[in-house]
Each structure stands twice: as structure tokens, then as C-alpha cells.
Amino acid sequence: SMDTIPRFGTETPHEAKLAELMDNIDAWGLNIFDVHNYSQSHSLTSVMYTIFKKRNLIETFRISPQKLINYLVTLESHYLDVPYHCSIHAADVTQAIHVLLLIPSFENTFTDLEILAALFAAAIHDVDHPGVTNQYLINSDNELALMYNDTSVLENHSLAVAFKLLQNEDCDFIENLSDEQRKILRQISIDMVLATDMSKHGAIMQTIQSFHQSLKAKQCKDSNSNSSTNDSLVLTEQKERVQLLREMLHCADLSNPTKHLSIYTQWVDRIMDEFHYQGDRERSAGMPISPMCNRRTADIEMAQIGFIQAIVEPLWQMWAQLVYPHCQQMLDNIDSNRQWYEYQISNRSSRNNTSDKTTSQSHDSKEQDKLKG
Numbered sequence: 484s485m486d487t488i489p490r491f492g493t494e495t496p497h498e499a500k501l502a503e504l505m506d507n508i509d510a511w512g513l514n515i516f517d518v519h520n521y522s523q524s525h526s527l528t529s530v531m532y533t534i535f536k537k538r539n540l541i542e543t544f545r546i547s548p549q550k551l552i553n554y555l556v557t558l559e560s561h562y563l564d565v566p567y568h569c570s571i572h573a574a575d576v577t578q579a580i581h582v583l584l585l586i587p588s589f590e591n592t593f594t595d596l597e598i599l600a601a602l603f604a605a606a607i608h609d610v611d612h613p614g615v616t617n618q619y620l621i622n623s624d625n626e627l628a629l630m631y632n633d634t635s636v637l638e639n640h641s642l643a644v645a646f647k648l649l650q651n652e653d654c655d656f657i658e659n660l661s662d663e664q665r666k667i668l669r670q671i672s673i674d675m676v677l678a679t680d681m682s683k684h685g686a687i688m689q690t691i692q693s694f695h696q697s698l699k700a701k702q703c704k705d706s707n708s709n710s711s712t713n714d715s716l717v718l719t720e721q722k723e724r725v726q727l728l729r730e731m732l733h734c735a736d737l738s739n740p741t742k743h744l745s746i747y748t749q750w751v752d753r754i755m756d757e758f759h760y761q762g763d764r765e766r767s768a769g770m771p772i773s774p775m776c777n778r779r780t781a782d783i784e785m786a787q788i789g790f791i792q793a794i795v796e797p798l799w800q801m802w803a804q805l806v807y808p809h810c811q812q813m814l815d816n817i818d819s820n821r822q823w824y825e826y827q828i829s830n831r832s833s834r835n836n837t838s839d840k841t842t843s844q845s846h847d848s849k850e851q852d853k854l855k856g
């Protein structure tokens with residue numbers, strides 16, 4: 484019955500603190516690491532459950548709260564303990580897409596089923612990620628690459644694992660959806676998760692320009708809106724709405740540099756840990772070491788500046804243009820974060836010219852010690 488379900492989906496002695504954090508569930512500045520700590524490492528379960536309740540999805544789709552919790556806790560337990568692609572990343576991306584869906588431009592754009600599918604896709608999109616790239620799985624003749632013929636291997640695997648978990652009677656929280664609704668949810672989730680494969684990034688950037696121009700042309704003034712800036716995007720074709728959701732999940736997956744520096748640098752530490760660990764495995768296997776994966780030659784600041792300039796800023800600029808002025812904060816954070824990394828680099832060169840060699844040496848020796856394991 485309802486009274487056995489804790490307020491945020493999971494038992495925690497810090498419910499008051501979690502409630503304070505969840506007051507910011509609609510904000511870009513939510514600290515997902517705090518949510519993880521105060522939810523007893525159940526950030527994905529508590530974020531998804533809180534969003535589902537806030538969006539009334541439990542009533543709309545006659546979801547059993549217990550089955551939803553069962554699914555979320557099981558899904559969360561199938562995220563591995565890897566530095567970056569763990570359940571906190573899934574919670575982070577899920578909360579991000581929830582905030583993007585709240586942008587006034589989309590007030591009348593998506594159906595409840597499309598919103599359900601988008602949140603589900605975000606929550607499942609990296610489940611059982613082993614902390615290495617598709618290229619590594621292909622180069623090392625991994626079982627998964629064999630299973631998926633080297634094509635979007637990780638993304639196909641996460642989808643298969645997530646839908647397999649749904650077959651468990653106790654976890655089937657979409658049991659009351661019609662067959663047609665289940666088909667649409669599955670179709671949209673597959674489309675969105677497959678689009679998070681970075682090998683698809685170029686294709687998304689190609690289409691985004693012309694697609695957004697056609698949307699702006701179609702953009703209608705919502706007759707009831709009391710303010711002229713609040714133009715809602717009304718798209719008659721499901722195909723176009725799914726295209727938008729695909730871009731939205733890709734943006735959420737590439738949102739680390741759009742967050743406050745204190746959050747962003749934690750994600751940088753995590754991804755570099757994951758990449759460097761992959762590089763260690765490539766090195767000891769005599770394989771070519773992938774870009775940004777060699778801890779011995781790593782230039783973390785340069786890599787972030789390159790990542791922002793080559794990938795993150797162009798994507799978010801396109802996205803911000805479509806929903807202007809609603810994503811200015813993300814663009815501002817990208818800019819100030821890039822400048823911070825440029826400052827680190829300029830600061831580094833001046834530091835090398837001064838006498839305090841000891842600090843940088845002590846840093847290097849720490850790195851070397853790590854290598855000795």
C-alpha cells in the first residue's frame with residue numbers, strides 16, 4: 484500500500500536533507516552528488532520517483548508505485564561501479580532532460596507518453612556500461628562487440644538489459660499501458676538511446692540546423708499565452724517530436740560543461756579516471772592508446788577545451804537558439820568553464836617559470852605512485 488513507500492522512493496535517515504535537495508529538482512543547479520549521498524546511493528531511484536510523482540505520471544499511466552520502485556532499484560543495481568558511467572550519471576542525465584522538458588517552448592509539444600519515454604530513455608541509457616568505449620570493445624574482440632556486430636555496441640546493450648529487466652513481473656511498471664502505448668514507448672526509447680552513441684554526433688549536427696530552421700518557421704504564437712515571448716512549439720508529426728527528444732537526450736548526455744564549475748570538475752575527474760583506466764588496459768595489451776586515455780601524456784585542461792570547442796559548445800548553441808532565451812545559463816556556464824580551463828593552462832606556464840618546482844614535482848610523483856599501483 485502507499486504508506487509503505489518512502490517519500491523519495493528509498494529509505495534514508497537523511498529524508499529532511501533529501502527533501503531540501505529535491506526542492507531543486509526543476510533547477511539546472513541541482514547537486515546530484517549530494518542527492519546520491521543523502522539517498523544512500525539511490526540517486527537514480529529517488530530522482531526518477533520524484534519526477535514521476537511531480538509530473539503525475541503514476542496516476543496518468545496507472546503505475547504501481549511498488550513496481551516502479553522495484554524496477555528503478557533493479558535498474559540502478561545494474562549500473563556498474565565505474566567512475567563516470569555509473570548510476571549517478573544516469574540520475575544526472577534524467578534530471579537534466581526533466582529540466583529541458585520544462586522549457587516553456589515545449590509547454591504544448593510532447594504527449595504524456597513521449598515524456599514518459601524520454602525520462603525512461605534517460606534513466607536506462609548507460610545501464611551495465613563497463614567503463615570502456617565502443618572502440619575498445621571492438622578492438623579487444625569483446626563478446627558485446629560480437630553480439631552487436633560492432634554497431635552502437637554499448638547503446639544496444641543498455642537497451643537490451645533495461646528491457647530485459649521489465650520482463651520481471653514485479654518490475655513491470657508499464658503493465659497498464661495499452662499494447663500500442665508500450666510499442667510507442669519502446670520505439671522512442673530505442674531511437675533516443677541509440678542516438679547517444681557519439682558516432683552519431685556528426686549526423687545530429689548535420690540535421691539540427693535545417694530542422695530547427697523549419698521549426699522556427701512553423702513556430703506559432705500560443706493564442707492563450709499572456710506574454711509574447713512564450714511561443715510554444717507545436718509539432719504535428721511524432722517523427723519530428725522524436726527528433727527533438729533525440730537531440731534533447733544527446734544534449735543532456737553532453738551537459739557536464741553546462742553545469743556550475745564545482746559540479747563540472749567532478750565529472751571531469753570521473754571521465755578522466757575512466758579513460759585513463761582504459762588507456763592502462765590498452766597499453767598493457769599492446770593496443771594503440773585511445774585519445775585522452777594515456778595518463779602519462781594527458782593534458783586534461785586541453786582535452787576539456789577541445790571537447791567544449793569541438794562538441795559541447797556547437798551543440799548547445801544550436802539548442803539554445805531554438806529555445807531562446809531559455810538556455811542562456813547553459814551557454815554562460817560553458818563559456819566561464821572554458822575560460823577557467825584556459826586560465827589553468829596560462830597559470831601552469833607561469834608557474835613553471837617560477838621557483839615553486841616542488842608543488843608540480845610532488846603532483847607528478849603522486850601520479851607516478853598511482854602507476855606503480
Ligand SMILES: COc1ccc(C2=NN(C3CCN(C(=O)CN4C(=O)CC(C)(C)CC4=O)CC3)C(=O)[C@@H]3CC=CC[C@H]23)cc1OC
Binds near residue numbers: 739775785790793
Ligand atoms: C566531462 O568531460 C567529458 C564527459 C564525457 C565525455 C565523453 N566523450 N566521448 C567521446 C567524445 C568524442 N571524443 C573525442 O575525442 C572528441 N574530442 C575531444 O573530446 C577533445 C579533443 C580530443 C581535443 C578533440 C576531439 O575529437 C571521444 C570521446 C564519449 O563517447 C562519451 C560517451 C557519450 C557521451 C560523451 C562521453 C568526454 C568528456 O571530456 C573529454
Ligand SMILES: [Mg+2]
Binds near residue numbers: 608609680
Ligand atoms: Mg552512453
Ligand SMILES: [Zn+2]
Binds near residue numbers: 608679736
Ligand atoms: Zn551517458
